[in-house]
Amino acid sequence: MKSKGARLILQPAPLLRSGLTTPAAMRDVVYALVPLVIGASWWFGLSALLVLLAATAGAVITEWIFSLGAARGQSLQDLSATLTGMLLGLTLPPGLPLWMAFVGGAASIGLGKLIWGGLGQNPFNPALVGRAFLLGAFPTAMTTWQAPSGPAGFLGIIPSNLALPLQQPTVDALSSATPLGLMKFQNQETPLPDLMLGHTAGCLGETSGLLILLGGVYLALRRSIDWRITVAVLFSASVFSGLLHLFDADNPQPIVALFSGGLLFGAIFMATDPVTSPVTPRGAWIFGIGIGVLAILIRTFGGYPEGIMYAILLMNATTPLIERVTQPRPFGRGRPTL
């Protein structure tokens, strides 16, 4: 009755695993961003691709340099750094000097993620940390917008893209204002079809409402994002902006509020970052509602025309608290134990 032969390998149950993997989830988001990248190149030409590349390169190179040993190759394979770089790039203005986009990518990964301990440890959305860093460091360049040139000007590079490092670019004549800027400072509304198609000035990825929705529907169907967060952001932003519009017709109608600025992009691609949003279903609702209300609050009463970035970052900070008070009801218990 002695054990004979080679011992078999032991492994904790369960032996079966679902097909879902982290890199696959990341890949899904990258796929959802592809239409936006194409749209951005259509409206802003080669500049869009260059800014996107610079931001992504900044993120990926930083990830590679600062993850040591065996983690080095692996941490790039999960595609999270690539995704962070792309998300950042799509929130940048097309005329941003490329070196700034690169620095932004580096800040996203360095300050937004690695400094906290790497993937899964960061409290704030890394791409938005990078963007907040750029907005603080280069306020002029980050708020200088170009009117979309359309496919005719595809090969024309916006001159400010090529500004040398540590030099402020000269503001060129083509600069334009975003729909939210027009609304806030000139009280001028942009027609809805332009907002849907992306025929406006703005960040690379935020201009076309249709393309963003396309990506959002794909992600929701693939269950790669928590749809509750997106729905909560859009719902609360609509209700709140609708109320403000009722009190003062100078405030935009909810539909215009939804499709202008980065609200839609933020609701679908930024707020749903799993690492920095609550894991509890009820928490997701509260988190999303908070973002929608804060974003409209900043837009209407704050100094900035757009508030989605700070709204998301602020709600990121509340995620642990929200999770604590929204624990689900365990089976067989009347109410949560916490």
Next chain:
Amino acid sequence: MRIVHVRGGVRLNGRKRRAERGRITSLPIPAYLNVPLKQHIGAPAEPVVRVGEHVLKGQLLGRPPGPMSAPVHAPTSGRVIAIGAAPAPHPSGLDTPTITVQSDGEEQWIELAPPIDPLALDAAAIEERIADAGVVGLGGAAFPAAVKLRLRTRHPIHTLIVNGAECEPYLTCDDRLMQERAEEIIDGVRIMLRALEQDRSGPSIRALIAIENNKGDALAALKKAASAHPGIATIAVPTRYPMGSEKHLIRAVTGKEVPARALAPEIGVLVHNVGTAFAIHRALRFGKPLISRIVTLSGGAVASPQNFEVLIGTPVSALLRAAGGLRQPPARLLMGGPMMGAMLPHAEVPIVKGTSGILALTSAEIAARPAAPCIRCGTCVAVCPCGLVPVEMVSQIRGGRLEGALRFGLLDCVGCGTCAYSCPSRIPLLQYLNFAKGELTARERTKHKAEEARRLAERRRLRLAQQAEARAATATARPRQQHRHPEGSEATGAPDRTTNPQVAA
């Protein structure tokens, strides 16, 4: 009947096809059988035979030391060649007290009690016979069946659920049993109902046989067998893991939730596995103890997957050999299903009462990728059928805060592994949760031991003090009467060291 939606859970690829067609087959008698004395929840049985003794098939080998235990019987006739330690069917491969019977190939039964009509017996007699036959829950937990039935005296039971869900992939032993021995299962159910109905007023108990809707043939067979008995009905439940979990099955079938940390009978429901019902039928109708069970042999490495009626104590290696062997070396060998089963370090362990299957899996069938960082995607929260937040519990456990994990409901976890199955980062969540449960149990035991030791030491001190006092009293009663103890020392039991040299020494 309406099936209530159960939160969480996952749809698994059943992988039952390969082993669900063939009929249940018997194995040739193996050369020797290793019968562990503990195959059930509760205390191990105590051996009642000696080495060298000849035993008959069905003869008692080990007697339960108390009510929370079960006897074990000789699976075949032969000679007891060893009473000692042999490898347990457990990942550790550690030894467990075992009686080894060398079979004589005669299959000579012990004299069985004359057949009686169990439906004419009273509850106590039915329960006694079930207990004497060593019947335990055959769904895997191996809880003594009679103990469970006796809970009727403490809680009024209104529903008996017979669990034929069989939600683990690969396993088809209950499926085949239901198809081939439906009448016998129904008979077992009727015997259980007979016991439960005693001393009971009001509406009679309903029996529901719950079967996952991927087992159409089994459902049809039991429906047919139950049609003659109005109190017994079959019910199809969704094929969704972990439907076979007692609490979740009750929820699906009755809509009621068993309160956390409570037993099902507290809400009037008793759950028994279909295999247990069959074993009860055999024990009551024929007086035969539980010495065999249906075992699914499957997995990609198995040449011809099938269900076998296997004698308890049969070495896994003998089962593999008799079934035509393996067509390739297995990457993993396990007892039970792939979600909750126990990995085996080698095949020299015995089939026990709780063994539903032996799976020899190839590397293509299993997922063994290394874990990646948690991205807090919340999938584990969405799929947890117990409404828990595995990600939070595991982060507490990893930080060494087991009490924190307790606060997040660690003890409400049924260990189904749905979280670990679904985790996109392949984090072994179930292992962390099981580790924490084991660690807390161990701590609890250490604490209990320390308290027990303290209590015993205190008792000893008291006893010695009393003895000393008694001696002192007899001593003083004789010549001198001056040294009486102060009143208080007797009441508190504390000896007065200054006046009592015997205690001080």
